[in-house]
């Protein structure tokens with residue numbers, strides 16, 4: 106066949122396969138493709154708009170300052186993200202404080218150890234993201250109002266907000282984008298904030314505590330008390346930490362070649378444990394927001410079959426480490442029930458904060474509060490050489506003394522004044538911090 | 542083979558360019574006969590519902606086209622357990638299928654666990670989990686039966702979060718409510734008082750609230766929920782809950798104002814205040 110006839114045949118084939126090729130406006134097709142593959146929430150775009158709105162006086166931006174001693178890391182697409190490491194305002198998690206109290210106390214304890222300046226106040230609310238994702242009983246303006254009110258309380262103290270909950274973290278990123286990209290939301294929000302004596306304030310970066318812990322982990326691990334080199338740790342990265350507004354989650358080439366989020370895997374690595382992989386690493390824990398309360402058949406089945414069993418059978422894990430409220434709860438509480446079907450699993454579940462604090466020598470009961478966990482955390486502690494029985498005896502005595510009024514509760518930072526439980530007073534930081 | 546005449550006239554909406562269909566864009570009512578699949582008494586409501594969702598400012602931003610590839614459903618944890626999948630929802634939305642949307646919102650939408658796996662993986666960057674939230678939000682707004690059913694066991698949580706600014710109460714862990722959590726939950730509820738006291742942070746020592754927020758904070762979050770219209774939706778679904786929240790709001794707002802006034806005048810004596818406003 107001659108070259109010409111091959112070309113002619115080719116043309117004919119193309120014509121018969123794509124009969125509309127001549128009639129279609131290809132430019133229009135390209136535009137559609139660009140539209141469909143693009144995202145209106147591109148992080149770079151959001152950031153540009155944020156600073157534009159600041160210049161126009163539409164919003165106040167809470168900047169990360171040199172006094173926050175920031176560390177620069179990379180996000181999914183390679184953009185830099187600043188992680189403040191000190192002068193932090195704790196945005197606590199309701200589920201952690203309610204059911205896994207050793208989670209926030211481990212964070213406070215490590216901050217004390219690492220001499221990090223922080224503020225923890227009664228002037229914070231839940232992000233209401235749990236309620237929203239479970240029930241749908243909220244709306245964009247309410248969600249924005251809750252976010253901005255909390256951010257304002259941090260802003261007025263000069264301390265930078267550090268978000269404890271994975272859902273708050275992801276949810277706040279989404280709400281931030283919405284406030285920045287939608288004037289109509291700002292217009293409805295502003296009068297509500299004014300009524301509360303506040304304005305619209307947005308922090309420059311939304312930062313999760315697990316990111317803080319990751320950037321601090323090498324330094325923290327220098328104070329490690331126990332050897333973890335024999336420990337095989339499976340990690341569950343919480344969905345709302347890296348799938349909700351995925352672009353500003355941090356990644357590090359040293360952690361799975363940057364194919365998994367840096368935190369909490371990198372933290373566990375930096376503390377010297379061996380990371381083990383399992384096929385469902387990307388799957389959800391089964392929490393489901395409303396499911397953990399009213400559809401637990403789903404939660405416990407999913408947690409056990411899709412997370413715990415693969416981590417044990419494939420990864421031979423000694424411990425399950427994760428970095429969000431719902432995930433610790435679901436993975437920890439869903440194992441016992443397996444016994445009903447002869448599935449005897451008891452894989453200890455810890456947050457990265459508890460894991461790190463315990464490795465640094467924190468009291469497993471008083472600080473890591475492991476008695477709130479259902480799984481065999483004590484077994485894990487024995488494996489790394491923690492004198493569990495001594496700690497336990499001391500703690501049981503402490504509980505007894507508290508019951509009988511023979512002991513006063515101990516505190517990680519000075520108690521608040523009575524008035525702080527009523528009003529958010531302008532002088533409060535001065536009072537908390539003395540002359541600092 | 543794709544119809545030449547149709548593809549040479551693409552619809553205005555840039556989301557439609559779909560070689561798997563002859564007709565680009567939503568099917569006309571005459572072809573698909575959607576409304577006849579709806580019960581006559583529900584037809585108007587279903588239409589209004591769908592129109593309301595479509596006119597929300599997030600709808601077009603979240604829905605950017607669909608390849609019908611199924612990537613979303615293949616990674617969906619809820620799809621492994623329930624008769625539910627995000628792909629079907631996106632397809633109903635793309636095809637403007639009011640009857641199927643209505644069925645989806647009344648039967649399936651609550652199965653989603655909001656993990657955002659679908660959103661992260663969708664090659665078209667659809668914010669799928671966000672679209673699910675949109676349907677749920679409007680189900681509550683329209684006080685649909687499925688929303689009522691879902692919210693019924695959720696009342697206490699709603700009350701706590703709106704009036705105290707905190708979603709969680711430690712003492713909700715009762716062995717009879719959480720028998721599947723095993724003996725540890727029994728231990729926990731038995732020792733709740735002293736366990737809480739042994740947490741070394743003063744904000745975390747109550748059994749009835751995750752952390753003790755300030756009175757001002759509680760009033761502020763109620764103000765936000767009221768002013769933004771959330772309470773209007775709750776009123777339609779659960780009038781008793783609405784009344785309860787409004788009563789608490791009025792009372793606490795007044796207490797707060799009195800305390801603020803006294804403080805401004807320098808007349809407030811801290812020792813006269815009860816240890817906690819929750820005991821007022």
Ligand code: SF4
Nearest residue numbers: 617653654656657659
């Ligand atoms: S967010 Fe919902 S629909 Fe999407 S993958 Fe998760 S459970 Fe499925």
Ligand code: SF4
Nearest residue numbers: 607608610611613663
């Ligand atoms: S992943 Fe996206 S494009 Fe594929 S079926 Fe789901 S919504 Fe459609």
